[in-house]
Amino acid sequence: MAGVRLEKVGKAYGETRVLSGLDLDVADGEFLVLVGPSGCGKSTALRLIAGLDEPTEGTISIGGRVVNGVPPRDRDIAMVFQSYALYPHMTVRKNLSFGLEMRKVPPEEADARLRDAAEFLGLAPYLDRTPRQLSGGQRQRVALGRALVRRPALFLFDEPLSNLDAALRVQMRAELARLQERYATTSIYVTHDQVEAMTLGHRIAILKDGVLQQVGPPLDVYRNPENLFVAGFLGTPTINLLQARVAPGGTVLSGDGFALPIPPALRSTTAGKDGLSVVVGIRPEHLHEEPGAGRAPLDVRVAMVEPLGHEVIVHGRVGAPPGAAVAARVAPAHPPEPGALLALHADLDALQLFDASTGRRLAAP
Numbered sequence: 001m002a003g004v005r006l007e008k009v010g011k012a013y014g015e016t017r018v019l020s021g022l023d024l025d026v027a028d029g030e031f032l033v034l035v036g037p038s039g040c041g042k043s044t045a046l047r048l049i050a051g052l053d054e055p056t057e058g059t060i061s062i063g064g065r066v067v068n069g070v071p072p073r074d075r076d077i078a079m080v081f082q083s084y085a086l087y088p089h090m091t092v093r094k095n096l097s098f099g100l101e102m103r104k105v106p107p108e109e110a111d112a113r114l115r116d117a118a119e120f121l122g123l124a125p126y127l128d129r130t131p132r133q134l135s136g137g138q139r140q141r142v143a144l145g146r147a148l149v150r151r152p153a154l155f156l157f158d159e160p161l162s163n164l165d166a167a168l169r170v171q172m173r174a175e176l177a178r179l180q181e182r183y184a185t186t187s188i189y190v191t192h193d194q195v196e197a198m199t200l201g202h203r204i205a206i207l208k209d210g211v212l213q214q215v216g217p218p219l220d221v222y223r224n225p226e227n228l229f230v231a232g233f234l235g236t237p238t239i240n241l242l243q244a245r246v247a248p249g250g251t252v253l254s255g256d257g258f259a260l261p262i263p264p265a266l267r268s269t270t271a272g273k274d275g276l277s278v279v280v281g282i283r284p285e286h287l288h289e290e291p292g293a294g295r296a297p298l299d300v301r302v303a304m305v306e307p308l309g310h311e312v313i314v315h316g317r318v319g320a321p322p323g324a325a326v327a328a329r330v331a332p333a334h335p336p337e338p339g340a341l342l343a344l345h346a347d348l349d350a351l352q353l354f355d356a357s358t359g360r361r362l363a364a365p
């Protein structure tokens, strides 16, 4: 087992800068999810850690050893890709054991590991089949098994579930969580799926345009995003973002068609900032039909209603058109009609405030 440390890691292909100043510490046994939109540099970061590519600058250490220049096979890592990358002409058994033979693992030891992995992943009935004779989910399990039998110091996953349908993804997600629980191998997991990130990661690291935006436990990042990008990246429906100004006196946020009191906990961040342009973030689950202590009214003209069974997502606009677009998660009992004016109530404690000019979360001076 081993921790991983990236210090000021950068990567450029000619003139194209793909990663910049990446600092990241992954603890021994930790499951870190690297998440971000397509093209932000996730796979590149993983390839650098794997040694499939070398950084342009910076240092990468695995288990306290600097591995810059060390070939992949000497880094004690196992990678799992979206494409499975199985040997098509070999049986499942051979796919699992091949890497061990190459590494001269004694046959009894190899056999014990193979049986353990096959049992853990439910592959025992398929050991004599070739990948062609397996479903996508079974193939991805073989790919996982092949990484598992290696007993590496570090697992690297690059979107391993994105070829699977929705139901299988849920199942495999649970499988990966179980794998982490049982083997506790340090893992770095790349995905652009925020649900995978939120559910699998001990911590998540959010990347945008090759620059790390924030690292932390999923719920911390969800509740306290450091900038508008992170706020908007996590959560479905996405966080509501309302333009507003700090009204004179520093206790009210006033925007088009609404005014919200600034909750006491945030007042130190707006003190002395009369007139400052801010963006108010309110998650859809923090808008309610019922008034209550610590809530403030926000009237919304309903445009569209999405009944999902256990809840209803209401889409509308604040105040009169063209007010800001807003989504709210409400109880399914009496969904509002499109066109209706819906009196919603925002949880003030859950408000997030960002400086409109920088996009950064407002911090107390």
Ligand SMILES: Nc1ncnc2c1ncn2[C@@H]1O[C@H](COP(=O)(O)OP(=O)(O)OP(=O)(O)O)[C@@H](O)[C@H]1O
Pocket: 013, 016, 018, 036, 037, 038, 039, 040, 041, 042, 043, 044, 045, 192
């Ligand atoms: N060999 C290369 N030469 C030039 N540019 C490259 C090369 N490899 C990757 N890039 C560029 O680097 C950027 C990051 O690519 P990367 O594959 O790391 O993105 P990603 O975050 O994994 O995206 P996705 O979610 O689509 O897989 C992209 O803009 C890509 O075009």
Ligand SMILES: [Mg+2]
Pocket: 042, 043, 044
């Ligand atoms: Mg990628």
